[in-house]
Amino acid sequence: MNEIRVSQNIHPERGFQEYLIESDRSLDLSITCDTDCQLMFRVRSAKSLRIRGYVADGCDVSILFWNECSAPLSSDEVFEVHENAHLVTAYGECGGAPIDRSIYVALRRPYAHGEILTATLASSEVNYRMNVVNFAPHTLGEMNNYAVVLAEGKLMIDAVGTIVKGAVRSKNHQVSRALSFEEGQRSTILPELLIDENDVEASHAMSIGRVDDEQLYYLMSRGLTIQQVTALISSGYLMPVADVIPDEGVREVLHKELERKLSAL
Numbered sequence: 001m002n003e004i005r006v007s008q009n010i011h012p013e014r015g016f017q018e019y020l021i022e023s024d025r026s027l028d029l030s031i032t033c034d035t036d037c038q039l040m041f042r043v044r045s046a047k048s049l050r051i052r053g054y055v056a057d058g059c060d061v062s063i064l065f066w067n068e069c070s071a072p073l074s075s076d077e078v079f080e081v082h083e084n085a086h087l088v089t090a091y092g093e094c095g096g097a098p099i100d101r102s103i104y105v106a107l108r109r110p111y112a113h114g115e116i117l118t119a120t121l122a123s124s125e126v127n128y129r130m131n132v133v134n135f136a137p138h139t140l141g142e143m144n145n146y147a148v149v150l151a152e153g154k155l156m157i158d159a160v161g162t163i164v165k166g167a168v169r170s171k172n173h174q175v176s177r178a179l180s181f182e183e184g185q186r187s188t189i190l191p192e193l194l195i196d197e198n199d200v201e202a203s204h205a206m207s208i209g210r211v212d213d214e215q216l217y218y219l220m221s222r223g224l225t226i227q228q229v230t231a232l233i234s235s236g237y238l239m240p241v242a243d244v245i246p247d248e249g250v251r252e253v254l255h256k257e258l259e260r261k262l263s264a265l
Contacts, residue, residue, distance in 0.1 A: 002019045004020065005022060007028040008029065012033055013035065014036055014037055016037070019040065021044060025046070028050045029050070030051075031053040031063070049075040049077075054079075054082075055082060058083070060086045062245065064091075064092065065092070067091065067093045070097055072099070075102070076102045079105045081108060083112060090119075090241050092254065092258070093118070093119065104131050106133050107133065107136060107141055115142040117244065118157075120148070121261060122153035126154070128157045134164065134200075136166075140172075144175050144176075145157055146177050157190065158192070159191050161192070161193050163194070165196045166197065169200065170200050174204045175206075176191060177237070178208045179211060180209070187208045
């Protein structure tokens with residue numbers, strides 16, 4: 001595992017690489033991807049993060065940020081995706097500390113594809129601001145956000161899909177869902193579409209709500225405790241974020257870590 005304690009430029013090789021961010025500083029990271037690669041960043045501590053990413057023509061890149069911070073984290077991220085390139089930037093938020101995260105994905109050249117995927121276990125204040133912008137024709141932008149909001153959690157997602165003039169036959173889609181298990185949880189989702197072109201496709205879907213009591217009672221009638229039911233339903237929401245990493249061993253470790261978090265609910 002590569003350790004990151006100071007600001008640096010990262011130039012990944014082909015294949016899977018894992019990084020550990022553990023620092024008491026504000027870090028400035030540049031990630032330049034000019035080959036197919038899969039990256040995992042375990043974020044254990046940092047005062048703040050500023051990340052700038054670049055995906056070259058024709059590259060297929062997946063990046064998973066696995067947040068384990070026990071202290072508040074602020075992160076500002078910008079990614080540029082070029083011609084025929086594909087970027088998935090995913091976030092597993094399991095640390096329990098407050099999060100303030102800004103994500104901007106620019107689809108700069110034709111046939112670029114950019115996707116944001118978030119899986120959040122919100123037990124404190126979580127703020128997301130994200131914008132996927134289609135700058136070129138035939139580009140595809142996607143946002144898929146899934147959150148489980150716990151007793152002390154507060155979730156805010158501001159998700160913006162933007163298609164600029166001239167980005168003909170482009171697509172921009174988003175789905176955001178927040179789930180809670182009791183009354184009084186505070187969740188706000190603001191889905192926005194800013195479209196300045198006619199020959200395009202764009203959509204958003206959003207849901208906020210509690211698990212249906214009848215579903216809970218049914219599962220409990222099958223012999224499960226309320227804690228087990230909560231963990232089971234939550235895992236279905238959050239586990240898919242680990243699947244962006246192709247390494248089976250790493251995925252298994254992440255699944256077990258998330259299961260431990262959920263079992264403590």
